[in-house]
Amino acid sequence: MQRFIPARxxxxxxxxxxxxxxxxxxxxxxxxxxxxxxxxxxxIALASHGTPDIRLADVEISARLSPEVGLVAVHQQxxxxxxxxxxxxxxxxxxxxxxxxxxxxxFAYPALAALPFKLVDAVGGQPFKAFQVMNLGxxxxxxxxxxxxxxxxxxxMFGTVFFLLSGGLLYSNWISPEFFTACALLSxxxxxxxxxxxxxxxxxxxxxxxxxxxxxxxxxxxxxRICHVHAQEGIGFGAALRKVVDRHTVLASFLQAALAALPxxxxxxxxxxxxxxxxxxxxxxxxxxxRLLSFFFDLNQGAVVGLPVAMLLVLAQLAxxxxxxWLPHTLAAVLFSVAMAIPSLSTVNWNSGxxxxxRYALWGGMPLFYLALVYLQRLPRWPLALAAAILLAQxxxxxxxxxxxxxxxxxxxxxxxxxxxxxxxxxPEIFIExxxxxxxxxxxxxxxxxxxxxxxVKLLFSAQSRAAHAALCGPDGExxxxxxxxxxxxxxxxxxxxxRCARGRPQFGAPP
Numbered sequence: 001m002q003r004f005i006p007a008r009x010x011x012x013x014x015x016x017x018x019x020x021x022x023x024x025x026x027x028x029x030x031x032x033x034x035x036x037x038x039x040x041x042x043x044i045a046l047a048s049h050g051t052p053d054i055r056l057a058d059v060e061i062s063a064r065l066s067p068e069v070g071l072v073a074v075h076q077q078x079x080x081x082x083x084x085x086x087x088x089x090x091x092x093x094x095x096x097x098x099x100x101x102x103x104x105x106x107f108a109y110p111a112l113a114a115l116p117f118k119l120v121d122a123v124g125g126q127p128f129k130a131f132q133v134m135n136l137g138x139x140x141x142x143x144x145x146x147x148x149x150x151x152x153x154x155x156x157m158f159g160t161v162f163f164l165l166s167g168g169l170l171y172s173n174w175i176s177p178e179f180f181t182a183c184a185l186l187s188x189x190x191x192x193x194x195x196x197x198x199x200x201x202x203x204x205x206x207x208x209x210x211x212x213x214x215x216x217x218x219x220x221x222x223x224x225r226i227c228h229v230h231a232q233e234g235i236g237f238g239a240a241l242r243k244v245v246d247r248h249t250v251l252a253s254f255l256q257a258a259l260a261a262l263p264x265x266x267x268x269x270x271x272x273x274x275x276x277x278x279x280x281x282x283x284x285x286x287x288x289x290x291r292l293l294s295f296f297f298d299l300n301q302g303a304v305v306g307l308p309v310a311m312l313l314v315l316a317q318l319a320x321x322x323x324x325x326w327l328p329h330t331l332a333a334v335l336f337s338v339a340m341a342i343p344s345l346s347t348v349n350w351n352s353g354x355x356x357x358x359r360y361a362l363w364g365g366m367p368l369f370y371l372a373l374v375y376l377q378r379l380p381r382w383p384l385a386l387a388a389a390i391l392l393a394q395x396x397x398x399x400x401x402x403x404x405x406x407x408x409x410x411x412x413x414x415x416x417x418x419x420x421x422x423x424x425x426x427x428p429e430i431f432i433e434x435x436x437x438x439x440x441x442x443x444x445x446x447x448x449x450x451x452x453x454x455x456x457v458k459l460l461f462s463a464q465s466r467a468a469h470a471a472l473c474g475p476d477g478e479x480x481x482x483x484x485x486x487x488x489x490x491x492x493x494x495x496x497x498x499x500r501c502a503r504g505r506p507q508f509g510a511p512p
Contacts, residue, residue: 009147009152009153010153016143017139017140017143020139020160024172025136028172028173029126030128030129030131030173030175031175032066032071032128032175033174033175033176034174034353034359035105036174036176038092038103038104038105039103040066040128042105042107043110043114043117043131044061044062044065044117045058046107046110047115047118047121048061052110053096054082054101055100055101056083062075063079065127065128082101094271094280096270097269097272102270104280104281105210106263108209108210109176109210112206113130116130116133128175131173135172135180138180138184138187139160139168139183141187141203142160142186143156143157143159145186145187145190145191145194146160146190146373148190148194149190150377155376155377158387161391162372162373162390162394163182163183163186165391165394165397166306166309166310166369166394167306167356167357167361167365168182168183170306170355170356170398170401170402176359177207177210177211178359179362180210181210181362182362182366184204184206184207185203185207185366186366186369187200187203188200188201188202188203188207188221189204189217189221189224189367189370190373191203192221192224192225193224197221197222197249198248198252200221201218201252201255201256201259202255202259204218204221205255205257205259206259208259209259209262211363212263212343213339213344213364214260214340214363215256215257215261216340217336218253219253220333220336220339222244222245222249223332224329224367224370225244226240226241226244226245227328227331227332228329229243230325230328230329231322231326231328263275278346281347281349282347282348283346283348285489286345286348286489287342287343287345288345288488290427291345291427292342292345294426294427294430295344295358295360296361296365298427298430299412299413299424299426300406300410300413300426300430301356301357302357302361303368305361305397305400305401305410306361306362306397307357307361307369308397309372309394310365310369310372313371313372313376314334314368314375317330317375318330320378333367333370333371334367334371337364337365337367337368340363340364341360341364350430351406351427351429351430352406353406353439356397356398356410400412406433407436407439409435413426417450417457417458418457421450421457421496425486427488428488428490428492431450431460432446432448435449435451444468445465445468446461447459447461447471448461449508453509454508454509455509456498456499458494458497459495459499459508460486460494460495461479461493462492463481463491464491465491471507471508472499473507474504477503477504477505478501479495479499479500479502480499480500480501483495497509
């Protein structure tokens with residue numbers, strides 16, 4: 001019997017999407033990671049009574065659908081807090097001004113999942129697979145955008161697999177919006193480039209309702225297109241500006257910004273502040289150049305963990321034909337990525353649960369991935385060896401990212417700490433929690449010694465803490481800081497090797 005092979009490229013794309021989606025649904029399960037409790041309960045609430053407020057009946061449904069030991073305690077504490085009228089019955093939930101309980105995240109993502117949730121539940125399936133269905137829908141849109149951008153079914157399929165191996169697979173099954181946001185942002189950039197500003201704005205606007213830094217899309221997406229037209233067509237910036245910016249471009253930017261503003265209006269109405277997350281879980285003092293460097297290049301959770309090939313291709317673009325002509329386009333996309341990263345740096349829980357690269361870095365790094373796609377598209381042909389090498393390298397990174405948890409150092413970090421420890425001084429929360437293998441281990445008096453207190457290669461402590469000085473140099477001791485480095489907010493200071501004491505005797509490692 002002759003096999004049916006679609007003759008048209010669009011047919012091949014449709015078949016590719018169908019096979020990929022079916023395999024994902026049959027072979028994988030939704031992951032109850034990240035902010036699962038919030039998104040699950042909001043989806044249940046919207047599917048049950050059409051409003052985002054969390055009710056006791058919603059908690060009961062969630063408890064029935066999530067009988068895992070750890071989640072039983074979550075539901076018990078949340079239920080008890082709600083019954084007692086607590087302002088914060090459980091982390092991630094808050095009492096609104098109207099007397100109802102809400103999750104601190106916005107409900108756009110759960111609203112999109114509510115209908116699939118009801119449908120999957122109605123046919124007897126696992127209701128939380130609705131999130132997989134929604135994420136696969138976002139991936140299908142991305143594949144279509146890649147097909148429109150490249151004009152080639154094979155290149156679009158390659159781009160989709162490249163995306164999945166560049167961090168997408170790490171979060172594709174999470175019941176939280178990271179994967180959806182990354183797909184929507186990348187698709188939005190491609191559609192804007194293709195002259196579809198409203199579609200791009202709608203996708204990026206939906207994503208911005210869950211991740212507010214995407215509001216910068218309204219400015220950077222048109223700028224990136226202007227720079228692309230300038231470089232691609234070899235025309236001046238004035239001509240490119242006139243070609244790109246019209247009333248549709250302006251209205252699309254307003255649409256994207258308006259969608260991004262909806263959570264602000266909701267927060268003002270329900271909590272009296274523009275962002276309850278900003279009040280409860282951020283600190284502007286934490287926005288530092290060192291954290292920005294950590295966002296992109298930390299060996300445990302930086303964007304480099306998931307996007308090493310994309311980053312190399314960004315550099316390759318600068319060394320390609322007409323590099324100066326393409327430089328503004330590259331800088332615009334890089335600045336977009338940096339602009340989205342900066343608000344994320346204020347988060348209090350920096351070393352949060354992650355799958356390799358941190359969740360913010362997945363979508364925050366998409367402008368870099370976009371640059372990689374643009375560079376590849378400029379190549380007249382893609383040698384099979386090049387495509388295979390790219391995918392093989394990224395497949396290795398997926399395996400690498402899955403080989404450790406967020407309370408362990410990555411193999412790369414361990415290698416650097418064992419060979420050249422002076423070159424690696426991560427953000428203090430990362431070092432403390434991964435050294436002590438404990439989430440939430442950070443407090444002002446903690447001392448973290450890697451790999452152990454008996455034979456420290458690297459130490460971290462707060463120079464402002466008397467208890468830390470005493471732990472390192474005895475009850476009345478004081479650590480000599482002439483060899484210290486780091487000096488992070490809060491007095492966090494690194495030492496290489498065992499401490500040298502200005503007073504007292506070293507308590508960690510052998511005396512000098």
